[in-house]
Amino acid sequence: MFGQGLIKGLQVTWHEMFKKKVTVQYPEEHAPLAARYHGRFQLDADKCIACGMCANACPNKVIQITKEKVGKKQYLTKYVMRIEYCLFCGLCVESCPKDAIAFSHIINMNQFYRDKVRLVLVDRPAPESLPEGEAAEPDAGGAAAGKAARVQQAARAQAAAGKAADKEGE
Amino acid sequence: MKTQTYSLNMGPQHPSTHGVFRIVLELDGEVVVKATPVPGYLHRGIEKLAEARTYTQVIPYTDRMDYLASMLMNWGYVAAVEKLMGIEEEIPERAQYIRVITGELSRIASHMIATGDYAGNIGGLTGFTYTFRDRERIMDMFEMVCGSRMTVSYFRIGGVAADLPDEFFPACRQFISDLPSMCDEYDGLITGNEIFQARTKHVGIITPEDGINYGITGPSLRGSGIAYDLRKVRPYSVYDRFDFEVPLGERGDCFDRFSCRIKEMRQSARIIGQALDNLPDGPILAKVPKVIKPPAGDAYAEIESSKGVLGCYVVSDGSPKPYRVHFRRPSFINLGMLGKMCEGWKIADVIAILGSIDIVLGEVDC
Ligand code: SF4
Ligand code: SF4
Numbered sequence: 194m195f196g197q198g199l200i201k202g203l204q205v206t207w208h209e210m211f212k213k214k215v216t217v218q219y220p221e222e223h224a225p226l227a228a229r230y231h232g233r234f235q236l237d238a239d240k241c242i243a244c245g246m247c248a249n250a251c252p253n254k255v256i257q258i259t260k261e262k263v264g265k266k267q268y269l270t271k272y273v274m275r276i277e278y279c280l281f282c283g284l285c286v287e288s289c290p291k292d293a294i295a296f297s298h299i300i301n302m303n304q305f306y307r308d309k310v311r312l313v314l315v316d317r318p319a320p321e322s323l324p325e326g327e328a329a330e331p332d333a334g335g336a337a338a339g340k341a342a343r344v345q346q347a348a349r350a351q352a353a354a355g356k357a358a359d360k361e362g363e
Numbered sequence: 364m365k366t367q368t369y370s371l372n373m374g375p376q377h378p379s380t381h382g383v384f385r386i387v388l389e390l391d392g393e394v395v396v397k398a399t400p401v402p403g404y405l406h407r408g409i410e411k412l413a414e415a416r417t418y419t420q421v422i423p424y425t426d427r428m429d430y431l432a433s434m435l436m437n438w439g440y441v442a443a444v445e446k447l448m449g450i451e452e453e454i455p456e457r458a459q460y461i462r463v464i465t466g467e468l469s470r471i472a473s474h475m476i477a478t479g480d481y482a483g484n485i486g487g488l489t490g491f492t493y494t495f496r497d498r499e500r501i502m503d504m505f506e507m508v509c510g511s512r513m514t515v516s517y518f519r520i521g522g523v524a525a526d527l528p529d530e531f532f533p534a535c536r537q538f539i540s541d542l543p544s545m546c547d548e549y550d551g552l553i554t555g556n557e558i559f560q561a562r563t564k565h566v567g568i569i570t571p572e573d574g575i576n577y578g579i580t581g582p583s584l585r586g587s588g589i590a591y592d593l594r595k596v597r598p599y600s601v602y603d604r605f606d607f608e609v610p611l612g613e614r615g616d617c618f619d620r621f622s623c624r625i626k627e628m629r630q631s632a633r634i635i636g637q638a639l640d641n642l643p644d645g646p647i648l649a650k651v652p653k654v655i656k657p658p659a660g661d662a663y664a665e666i667e668s669s670k671g672v673l674g675c676y677v678v679s680d681g682s683p684k685p686y687r688v689h690f691r692r693p694s695f696i697n698l699g700m701l702g703k704m705c706e707g708w709k710i711a712d713v714i715a716i717l718g719s720i721d722i723v724l725g726e727v728d729c
Contacts, residue, residue, distance in 0.1 A: 201552075
């Protein structure tokens, strides 16, 4: 009989009237975000060793790092993200050997003006010398130092590979 | 009386084009005499961009081709690079299974959009909201897995980026057990609707010969009754271990292509169920060097994406960046026959035909 299909369709929509709502009233209510959600970036500046691996991993050159040498160590003075070019792919977070850069659950990154979009995570002057605890790290032992050295080495290798390829590109 | 044909632009801004796409229609009254597709409005030069990125850095760009099934786009690219490096055999089992699970979820998500959007194209916008409601659950699962909903960038050369989180498993099991009832709902609401059937049956027929000659793949070809599914005819990854069917149509009209997709969703759910049951333990990433430098040479790999066969051709010159990357995008190739399919039909049918081959412009223009 013609119309049977239409009646069946109406049954489906009618049935929906008695189901739970699936939408949330956005600005007042928020849908829960997954633990791994890619929101705004956060940087733990104390953990960061300014190795630049995140900047090298980024496909869009979003991350700009400025560092200064304090004593024997590299000291991060500026960490700026040109977030308007960011793909939120997470390659930077994945490549960080110290888990310093991470995603947060902050989602409202919208701005009225373009120059406000840039995300400055660290902007600080380099100190004359590093405070005692940080500079020495005597109890960390050889293992930690070894790891740090390996990390630095890997970073250098990656940076060199990136540079070599850059040259070929030109 | 002497009459003459006139031309009409359909698009670039038209809701049924799934993006920005123009068809120049030459019309005799309301009947199409000639239809010329004009793609290119969404061209971003992804293939060119890839040449200035390292092998891993290309992955986020592949998401942006078919953004409705981005897991599958990732897969096509990493499969080619893995072939180039000769590490296909070294991909851990667990990673293979995770790829199957997330890939099939992506296929379901894409087919849900195709189904709902098609209903909307034909004039029943209600269907659209139903499929989008259900697709949302897949998006939530992707968010658990990789933190992004559409542009996932989840696959890595040699495996996947992260293991599946604990909360994923109950959500996925619940979803695949609910999927048959969701499909029943679509069938009740859209497929069985007489008006919908009158608009789509016997319209825009792709004959099996034409389908093959034009290189059409995916549900658009299977709607014509040709059992060509790479997962069956040339199983890649671990697809040979699953028990599933390849749904086929009979007439090759819009209706068959549409209903094939709903049937395929049910089969995908079966595959996911089996993959979840047999998910092995172990690592999720093969041992690949930090800086990926495949030996000079080239490789071509194909996978079955939601729209058809996605091929990826990668050429390496031994440096850390690909020398050339080319994608065989199924949407683009399926579009080739559009002109012929539209001839002789009315303007309203053009929308029905275009919707039935399920293109996505991110992929067409690449
Ligand atoms: S998320 Fe991706 S695009 Fe954004 S800064 Fe990190 S690596 Fe770059
Ligand atoms: S990779 Fe990590 S430690 Fe290195 S510069 Fe980036 S945030 Fe700092």
